[in-house]
Amino acid sequence: MKNKVHFLFLFWMSGILLANAHNRISITDFGLKPNTGEDTRPYLKKALGICRQQPGTTLYFPQGRYDFYPDKSINDEIDIMKRETTIGFSLQNLKDITFDGGGSEFIYHGKMQVAAINSCTNVTLQNFSVDWDRPMISQGEIIEATDTYLDLKVDKKNYPYTIENGKVLFLGEGWKLPIMTMYSTMYDKKSKEITYNTWDSTLGSIFEQIAEETQEGILRFHGKPKIIPPKGTMVSLFHVRYFAQGISIGRSKDILLKNITLYHTLSNGFSGYRSENITMDNASVKVNDAKGRYFSSIADASHFSECKGTIKILNCVHTGQGDDFINVHGTSIKITKVNDKNTIEVASQGKGSGNSITVGDEYWFIDPTLAQRGETRTVKSKTKIYQNDRLIGYTITFDRELPANTKSGDFLECKTWTPRLEIRNCQILKRHRARGILVTTPKEVIIEDNYFRTAGTAILIEGDFNYWFESGANNNVHIRNNVFDNCLTSGNKHGSRAEWGEAVITITPSHIPQDADAEPYHKNIKIYDNTFKVFDAPLIRAVSTRALLFTGNKIIKTFDYKPYTWQQATFLLDGCRDVKINKNVFDSKYTTRDILIEHMRETDVQTDKKDKFIIKPIENLDTHMQWN
Structure with missing residues (x-):
C-alpha cells in the first residue's frame, strides 16, 4: 500500500513537471477547484513551490471564485495599531513567472494583504479581480x-x-x-x-x-x-487607516501588473518600494458598482517610494479610493548629528528617519536653507544605535569626507533610487478623495493623453523637509495633451493646507524662497498642448520653479460649478524664474488675467502681449500654507 501511494505521488508530480515543461500549470493540478469556498492559500503555496523550481512557468486559475482567509480569526475589537496581517499570496525569490487569474474573482476575508512580491525578477500578475465580502x-x-x-x-x-x-x-x-x-x-x-x-x-x-x-x-x-x-x-x-497594503512590490525588478481590478484593499492598492521597472497596464482600483458601493481602497490607488528604472502607468482608471491616484517620491532623511569628517547619525523612528539607508547607495547632501542638491557620497557602513535596549538611530559612514559645512539639520536624498515616470491614457476622476498625480523625482516625467476630472488639484508637485519628508526636486516634467475637466471642486477654499490644492496644477515644495535672487528648487516643468475646462480662476500655483513653461494650451470657461477658491489669479507664482506663458488660447468668457508674484521681478515672467496679462507683486498677504 505504501509503495502504491508513493507511486501515485510520483505520477502526480511527474504530471505537474511535464505540464511545467510546457510552461503552464493550473491551480487545479494541486487539488483546488473554483467556487468551493476553500482557502486558496495552502494550494497556492504548493503551486508557487513548483514555480520557484521552474522559471518560465505560468500558473493559471480556471475562471471562478477563489477565497482567501487569514491565518487565524481575530475576535471582538482588533487592535488597529497592530499591523500583523496575513498575505494572500506571497511571491518570494521568483524569476520569469506569470500569475494568470484567468478572469477569476479573488475574495478576501478579514485582516489581509492581497499579495507581496519580494526579491523577484520578471514577474507578471494578470487577469483577476480582488474584493472583500465585508470590506473594512x-x-x-x-x-x-x-x-x-x-x-x-x-x-x-x-x-x-x-x-x-x-x-x-x-x-x-x-x-x-x-x-x-x-x-x-x-x-x-x-x-x-x-x-x-x-x-x-x-x-x-x-x-x-x-x-x-x-x-x-x-x-x-x-x-x-x-x-x-x-x-x-x-x-x-472608515474603520481603519493605512492598515495593510494591497499588492506590494519590494526589492524586485521588471514587474508587470495587467488587467487587474482591486475593488478593496486595506491601505494603498498598489505599492512599490526599492524596485526597478514597474508597469501597471489596466491595473485599477475601482468602486464595485455592482454591489452599490461608493468606496474602494482605504488609501492611495498606487504609491511608489524610492524606486528606479521606469514606472509606467497605462490605461488605468481608479475610483473610490481613500487617497490620491498616484504618489511617486523619494525620502528626505534628516541628519541628527555629525560625528566626524566621514560619519553622521540619523534617527530610526518617525518621518525623516534613516531606515531605508543601504550600504552602497549614493546620497545627495542638502542644506534646507538653500534646498539645492549638493555633493554626493556613497554609504560605506551603517550601524545601529541603541538606548536602553531600544533602537533610536543609525551611524552612517561614507566612502569619503563629508561635504564642507555639513551640519545637524541638513538632509540626505538617495540618488541611487530615483525613477523615471510615464502616465498615459489614464482617467483621474472626481470619484475619490484628495488629489490626482503626485510626483517628485529628478528623472524624466511624462504625463500625457490623460483625462483629469478631480475633486482636488489634478497634479501636485511638492518635495518637503518638514512634514511628509517626501523628497525629490523635479528636473524635467512634461505635462502634455491632457484634458482637465472642471477639476478642483474641493480645492483650497479657506487657506488650509488640509484642503486639496490651490490650482488645477499645484507646484508647492515646502521650501519658501527668501528673495528675488534665490535659486529655485524645481526646474523645467513644461505644461503644453492641454485643454483646461475651468469654472474658477486658478490654473497654476507655482513656488520655487525655474523654466516653467505654459504654452499651446486651450482654456475654456465653464459654468458647471460656482467659483469659490482662495486663489483668484490665473497664475500665483513665488520665487520662480524664466517663466514663459505664451501661445495659449483663452476663452473670451474667462476674464481673469492676473499673474501674482512674490520674491520675483516682473522680468522673470514673459507673456504674449495679446493676452493682456497684468503682473502684480503680492503685498501683505501670506500665501504659504504650512502644516502645523
Missing part, C-alpha cells in the same frame, strides 16, 4: 440633518453594526470597530462624485456623538453636524 469601510445615506441630529440609513445586511453605550460599532469578519471621523467622505448619490466643496470630516465629529437606532437600519447621531448636507448624500465610513 462601511457606507450610509444621509436622510435627514438638522442642528440637533443627523439620520443615516445603513444597509445592515452588507454593513452590520451594533450599538454599545450609545456608540455605533460596525461588525466584520473578526472585527468590531467604530467610525473614524478623519475621512467620512461625502458623495453625490447619482454621479458618485465627491460632493462639491467637501473635504475630510466635512460633517465634523458627528459620527463620534451619542447614537441610537430609531428603526431597523436607521441610525440617529445626536449633535450638530458641521454642515447641513443635502438629503440623499452618501458618506463612506
Whole structure:
C-alpha cells in the first residue's frame, strides 16, 4: 500500500513537471477547484513551490471564485495599531513567472494583504479581480440633518453594526470597530462624485456623538453636524487607516501588473518600494458598482517610494479610493548629528528617519536653507544605535569626507533610487478623495493623453523637509495633451493646507524662497498642448520653479460649478524664474488675467502681449500654507 501511494505521488508530480515543461500549470493540478469556498492559500503555496523550481512557468486559475482567509480569526475589537496581517499570496525569490487569474474573482476575508512580491525578477500578475465580502469601510445615506441630529440609513445586511453605550460599532469578519471621523467622505448619490466643496470630516465629529437606532437600519447621531448636507448624500465610513497594503512590490525588478481590478484593499492598492521597472497596464482600483458601493481602497490607488528604472502607468482608471491616484517620491532623511569628517547619525523612528539607508547607495547632501542638491557620497557602513535596549538611530559612514559645512539639520536624498515616470491614457476622476498625480523625482516625467476630472488639484508637485519628508526636486516634467475637466471642486477654499490644492496644477515644495535672487528648487516643468475646462480662476500655483513653461494650451470657461477658491489669479507664482506663458488660447468668457508674484521681478515672467496679462507683486498677504 505504501509503495502504491508513493507511486501515485510520483505520477502526480511527474504530471505537474511535464505540464511545467510546457510552461503552464493550473491551480487545479494541486487539488483546488473554483467556487468551493476553500482557502486558496495552502494550494497556492504548493503551486508557487513548483514555480520557484521552474522559471518560465505560468500558473493559471480556471475562471471562478477563489477565497482567501487569514491565518487565524481575530475576535471582538482588533487592535488597529497592530499591523500583523496575513498575505494572500506571497511571491518570494521568483524569476520569469506569470500569475494568470484567468478572469477569476479573488475574495478576501478579514485582516489581509492581497499579495507581496519580494526579491523577484520578471514577474507578471494578470487577469483577476480582488474584493472583500465585508470590506473594512462601511457606507450610509444621509436622510435627514438638522442642528440637533443627523439620520443615516445603513444597509445592515452588507454593513452590520451594533450599538454599545450609545456608540455605533460596525461588525466584520473578526472585527468590531467604530467610525473614524478623519475621512467620512461625502458623495453625490447619482454621479458618485465627491460632493462639491467637501473635504475630510466635512460633517465634523458627528459620527463620534451619542447614537441610537430609531428603526431597523436607521441610525440617529445626536449633535450638530458641521454642515447641513443635502438629503440623499452618501458618506463612506472608515474603520481603519493605512492598515495593510494591497499588492506590494519590494526589492524586485521588471514587474508587470495587467488587467487587474482591486475593488478593496486595506491601505494603498498598489505599492512599490526599492524596485526597478514597474508597469501597471489596466491595473485599477475601482468602486464595485455592482454591489452599490461608493468606496474602494482605504488609501492611495498606487504609491511608489524610492524606486528606479521606469514606472509606467497605462490605461488605468481608479475610483473610490481613500487617497490620491498616484504618489511617486523619494525620502528626505534628516541628519541628527555629525560625528566626524566621514560619519553622521540619523534617527530610526518617525518621518525623516534613516531606515531605508543601504550600504552602497549614493546620497545627495542638502542644506534646507538653500534646498539645492549638493555633493554626493556613497554609504560605506551603517550601524545601529541603541538606548536602553531600544533602537533610536543609525551611524552612517561614507566612502569619503563629508561635504564642507555639513551640519545637524541638513538632509540626505538617495540618488541611487530615483525613477523615471510615464502616465498615459489614464482617467483621474472626481470619484475619490484628495488629489490626482503626485510626483517628485529628478528623472524624466511624462504625463500625457490623460483625462483629469478631480475633486482636488489634478497634479501636485511638492518635495518637503518638514512634514511628509517626501523628497525629490523635479528636473524635467512634461505635462502634455491632457484634458482637465472642471477639476478642483474641493480645492483650497479657506487657506488650509488640509484642503486639496490651490490650482488645477499645484507646484508647492515646502521650501519658501527668501528673495528675488534665490535659486529655485524645481526646474523645467513644461505644461503644453492641454485643454483646461475651468469654472474658477486658478490654473497654476507655482513656488520655487525655474523654466516653467505654459504654452499651446486651450482654456475654456465653464459654468458647471460656482467659483469659490482662495486663489483668484490665473497664475500665483513665488520665487520662480524664466517663466514663459505664451501661445495659449483663452476663452473670451474667462476674464481673469492676473499673474501674482512674490520674491520675483516682473522680468522673470514673459507673456504674449495679446493676452493682456497684468503682473502684480503680492503685498501683505501670506500665501504659504504650512502644516502645523
